[in-house]
Amino acid sequence: xxxxxxxxxxxxxxxxxxxxxxxxxxxxxxxxxxxxxxxxxxxxxxxxxxxxxxxxxxxxxxxxxxxxxxxxxxxxxxxxxxxxxxxxxxxxxxxxxxxxxxxxxxxxxxxxxxxxxxxxxxxx
Amino acid sequence: xxxxxxxxxxxxxxxxxxxxxxxxxxxxxxxxxxxxxxxxxxxxxxxxxxxxxxxxxxxxxxxxxxxxxxxxxxxxxxxxxxxxxxxxxxxxxxxxxxxxxxxxxxxxxxxxxxxxxxxxxxxxxxxxxxxxxxxxxxxxxxxxxxxxxxxxxxxxxxxxxxxxxxxxxxxxxxxxxxxxxxxxxxxxxxxxxxxxxxxxxxxxxxxxxxxxxxxxxxxxxxxxxxxxxxxxxxxxxxxxxxxxxxxxxxxxxxxxxxxxxxxxxxxxxxxxxxxxxxxxxxxxxxxxxxxxxxxxxxxxxxxxxxxxxxxxxxxxxxxxxxxxxxxxxxxxxxxxxxxxxxxxxxxxxxxxxxxxxxxxxxxxxxxxxxxxxxxxxxxxxxxxxxxxxxxxxxxxxxxx
Numbered sequence: 001x002x003x004x005x006x007x008x009x010x011x012x013x014x015x016x017x018x019x020x021x022x023x024x025x026x027x028x029x030x031x032x033x034x035x036x037x038x039x040x041x042x043x044x045x046x047x048x049x050x051x052x053x054x055x056x057x058x059x060x061x062x063x064x065x066x067x068x069x070x071x072x073x074x075x076x077x078x079x080x081x082x083x084x085x086x087x088x089x090x091x092x093x094x095x096x097x098x099x100x101x102x103x104x105x106x107x108x109x110x111x112x113x114x115x116x117x118x119x120x121x122x123x124x
Numbered sequence: 125x126x127x128x129x130x131x132x133x134x135x136x137x138x139x140x141x142x143x144x145x146x147x148x149x150x151x152x153x154x155x156x157x158x159x160x161x162x163x164x165x166x167x168x169x170x171x172x173x174x175x176x177x178x179x180x181x182x183x184x185x186x187x188x189x190x191x192x193x194x195x196x197x198x199x200x201x202x203x204x205x206x207x208x209x210x211x212x213x214x215x216x217x218x219x220x221x222x223x224x225x226x227x228x229x230x231x232x233x234x235x236x237x238x239x240x241x242x243x244x245x246x247x248x249x250x251x252x253x254x255x256x257x258x259x260x261x262x263x264x265x266x267x268x269x270x271x272x273x274x275x276x277x278x279x280x281x282x283x284x285x286x287x288x289x290x291x292x293x294x295x296x297x298x299x300x301x302x303x304x305x306x307x308x309x310x311x312x313x314x315x316x317x318x319x320x321x322x323x324x325x326x327x328x329x330x331x332x333x334x335x336x337x338x339x340x341x342x343x344x345x346x347x348x349x350x351x352x353x354x355x356x357x358x359x360x361x362x363x364x365x366x367x368x369x370x371x372x373x374x375x376x377x378x379x380x381x382x383x384x385x386x387x388x389x390x391x392x393x394x395x396x397x398x399x400x401x402x403x404x405x406x407x408x409x410x411x412x413x414x415x416x417x418x419x420x421x422x423x424x425x426x427x428x429x430x431x432x433x434x435x436x437x438x439x440x441x442x443x444x445x446x447x448x449x450x451x452x453x454x455x456x457x458x459x460x461x462x463x464x465x466x467x468x469x470x471x472x473x474x475x476x477x478x479x480x481x482x483x484x485x486x487x488x489x490x491x492x493x494x495x496x497x498x499x500x501x502x503x504x505x506x507x508x509x510x511x512x513x514x515x516x517x518x519x520x521x522x523x524x
Contacts, residue, residue, distance in 0.1 A: 002152050057279035065181030086152045
């Protein structure tokens with residue numbers, strides 16, 4: 001368990017790491033890092049699945065800002081949590097779990113997460 | 125991670141939402157880094173102060189936490205402007221208003237607004253073996269290495285959480301086994317100036333990344349050089365601690381068996397100076413000293429070098445320090461010498477976190493490796509990295 005809360009929604013999946021500072025627009029939720037596979041996609045309202053966080057620690061504030069602007073993911077699954085994303089998820093009250101049994105998620109799948117107990121349920 | 129009944133209660137919200145949030149952050153970090161428990165701390169340095177870096181979201185976050193008080197000694201990192209002379213610096217009113225709101229929010233929580241990256245020079249100096257939670261990478265590296273206190277590289281929010289709870293998860297640099305060297309560096313180059321130590325740190329930081337370097341072969345370094353080395357190692361790599369044979373307090377008790385070794389030659393030193401600069405000649409808009417914040421001896425050095433001379437008409441000489449050091453420098457006459465020459469001493473801020481891009485500077489000379497590393501990205505300036513003497517000389521001539 002990383003960040004408390006429950007969420008269910010459509011998965012947005014990346015097999016790469018994400019730097020929220022400089023990588024995601026805090027006012028729209030759109031990925032603005034041109035080199036990122038999710039470039040131009042929006043994280044808003046999604047269960048965001050990615051490997052791990054990277055980059056500046058200011059990234060935590062970006063997650064908080066996304067949440068305040070209503071543009072945050074509704075839940076986060078990381079293969080390995082690291083402090084920038086974990087702290088940002090807690091600041092923004094975004095449910096987050098890490099270390100799924102397998103990292104076999106697909107875009108558009110309906111995924112439910114339980115941040116109280118660290119559980120993940122894929123619905124199809 | 126094992127929690128006490130009281131800590132469980134805090135996590136479940138028994139003591140209010142703010143303490144719950146703070147505890148959630150500490151517990152999550154503890155889980156990620158496999159800490160066994162939380163340990164008590166005595167001191168916190170809080171980064172995440174400049175409006176330029178944390179923005180409106182940061183201000184809102186601090187406000188959301190500010191119904192609680194910090195429970196241990198806690199001080200603030202530099203802000204984005206001199207809290208008194210911001211107009212003279214050229215800071216826009218709107219930026220200043222936001223910056224002062226951030227300072228107020230922290231102050232209301234009991235965090236002391238020293239606004240310095242060198243708290244250890246202004247009366248906030250933990251003792252050997254003390255567990256602390258500091259953010260500000262250069263101060264973290266100085267505290268672990270030179271003071272022998274124990275801290276991980278905290279971010280602004282986790283440092284604030286630790287200050288509210290008075291605890292931090294027990295992992296990383298709090299444990300003996302993680303304070304052992306991972307790379308031996310035999311320094312063959314003659315390192316004397318503070319900037320030489322910055323050049324050394326910039327190169328070795330890149331190689332060792334987040335390991336612990338052990339330096340030998342360095343003769344009688346001054347305290348300012350130790351500060352410069354800490355800042356450079358932390359900025360170019362993720363170094364949180366170094367050992368210096370015969371100087372730092374834990375160097376004599378480390379285990380060097382099987383630790384990889386390399387040398388740092390005179391050629392490596394010259395190459396580092398060159399790599400840290402993006403230009404070597406031509407006009408210079410601003411010369412900056414004081415990253416990390418200038419100590420009293422550095423104030424004296426600059427005053428001695430500039431006394432009786434004049435800073436060139438189209439160039440600025442800006443020295444950054446803490447308010448405490450500036451006030452004493454005024455008493456000792458250094459401030460007068462610098463001002464009569466046309467230089468200025470600013471407090472509470474620095475070139476890394478001030479909105480330098482708003483000042484119209486394009487080319488900066490600096491004696492700090494950390495400043496040279498960050499300048500091109502955070503301040504969009506070209507940089508010339510040189511000794512304090514060369515930097516003051518450039519300020520007088522107006523060009524390199």
